[in-house]
Amino acid sequence: MNHVNVAFIGAGGLANAMHYPSLASFEDVEIVGICDLDETRRTETAKKFSVDRTFADYREMLEQTRPDAVYALMPPYHLFDIAMNVIEGGFPVFVEKPPAVTTDQARALGRRAEQMNVVTGVGFQRRYQPMMRRCYERTTQDGPVHQVVGSFYKHQEPADPHPYYRGAIDILRCDAIHVVDAVRYFCGSAPVRSVASEVRNLDAHYPVTFNALVHFENDAVGVMLLNWRSGRRFLNLEFHAKGACGFASIDGSASVWEKGDEEPVLQEQFNQESDEEYINQGFLAENRAFIDAVKSGEPPHNSISDAVISMDLADRIYASMINK
Numbered sequence: 001m002n003h004v005n006v007a008f009i010g011a012g013g014l015a016n017a018m019h020y021p022s023l024a025s026f027e028d029v030e031i032v033g034i035c036d037l038d039e040t041r042r043t044e045t046a047k048k049f050s051v052d053r054t055f056a057d058y059r060e061m062l063e064q065t066r067p068d069a070v071y072a073l074m075p076p077y078h079l080f081d082i083a084m085n086v087i088e089g090g091f092p093v094f095v096e097k098p099p100a101v102t103t104d105q106a107r108a109l110g111r112r113a114e115q116m117n118v119v120t121g122v123g124f125q126r127r128y129q130p131m132m133r134r135c136y137e138r139t140t141q142d143g144p145v146h147q148v149v150g151s152f153y154k155h156q157e158p159a160d161p162h163p164y165y166r167g168a169i170d171i172l173r174c175d176a177i178h179v180v181d182a183v184r185y186f187c188g189s190a191p192v193r194s195v196a197s198e199v200r201n202l203d204a205h206y207p208v209t210f211n212a213l214v215h216f217e218n219d220a221v222g223v224m225l226l227n228w229r230s231g232r233r234f235l236n237l238e239f240h241a242k243g244a245c246g247f248a249s250i251d252g253s254a255s256v257w258e259k260g261d262e263e264p265v266l267q268e269q270f271n272q273e274s275d276e277e278y279i280n281q282g283f284l285a286e287n288r289a290f291i292d293a294v295k296s297g298e299p300p301h302n303s304i305s306d307a308v309i310s311m312d313l314a315d316r317i318y319a320s321m322i323n324k
């Protein structure tokens with residue numbers, strides 16, 4: 001397959017900011033259809049990305065355009081039936097994180113995709129962020145990581161109803177899952193040996209802070225510090241290998257130090273790659289990997305089946321509280 005025809009279900013905010021511009025920039029990709037329930041959104045997105053055909057019903061779009069791959073981008077609690085129907089239609093599918101509301105739902109999607117031999121991808125762009133990758137690769141050039149620390153902080157006042165789709169999904173699985181997944185991935189995606197955690201509501205009526213220590217079967221340790229009741233948004237990853245450490249902030253810079261030297265061996269600014277957020281945040285690379293996977297028929301490392309393992313780790317963080 002040299003050329004990939006892609007159809008989109010969902011023309012929302014993140015899709016317009018990150019996925020449409022990525023796909024529109026690929027010479028070997030054509031966006032052959034856009035479906036959204038909202039007429040204004042589908043029409044404006046089609047105009048912006050010069051797409052001729054729009055639809056209100058995704059089944060009609062799939063029948064009429066017969067795409068090589070589908071992007072289904074909408075809130076997780078709207079996704080299951082659509083993603084399952086797309087998979088059962090035999091179309092490769094990319095979904096945003098989380099791939100489902102529960103691990104069982106994600107597992108059902110991943111299992112069906114494997115049975116149907118359908119390539120899938122999940123939006124875990126931290127795995128692909130160019131600066132993050134260079135920081136990780138420089139840190140591990142002489143040996144693997146033995147410790148990864150991921151911190152993700154946000155400022156949110158307690159809200160009622162729940163701030164994530166009125167409570168259709170929790171903070172850990174919906175949003176903090178980014179760092180659960182990144183720590184697991186950068187620890188080498190080894191199976192989980194043990195988890196110790198503390199999950200607290202503080203002054204909210206739902207959990208807002210999650211601290212976890214995860215020991216993987218390859219002896220790497222992941223530390224996750226996740227707190228939605230903090231002062232502002234930060235997302236940082238630390239990589240530690242024997243004699244080297246790398247620090248990366250998704251909004252700032254990355255640096256690597258070795259063997260106790262005062263001067264870093266690598267120092268980068270966030271926008272060195274590009275000022276375009278869809279590029280410097282890793283969406284372009286993530287989408288390139290998905291399109292290449294569609295062409296080759298080999299799933300990317302961020303398939304739905306792999307995302308199930310991150311969802312399962314989130315479940316274990318709830319189940320492994322020290323002070324139950």
Ligand SMILES: NC(=O)c1ccc[n+]([C@@H]2O[C@H](COP(=O)([O-])OP(=O)(O)OC[C@H]3O[C@@H](n4cnc5c(N)ncnc54)[C@H](O)[C@@H]3O)[C@@H](O)[C@H]2O)c1
Nearest residue numbers: 010011012013014015036037038073074075076096097123
């Ligand atoms: N990777 C990230 O960093 C990141 C950041 C923000 C959001 N997200 C995820 O991205 C996903 C989508 O985000 P968004 O901002 O584009 O969403 P959005 O809520 O702005 O838009 C979703 C769109 O899907 C449409 N839709 C819903 N059901 C439909 C159906 N059956 N048929 C056709 N259209 C339908 C809605 O009309 C809406 O326009 C969310 O799941 C969210 O979890 C990821």
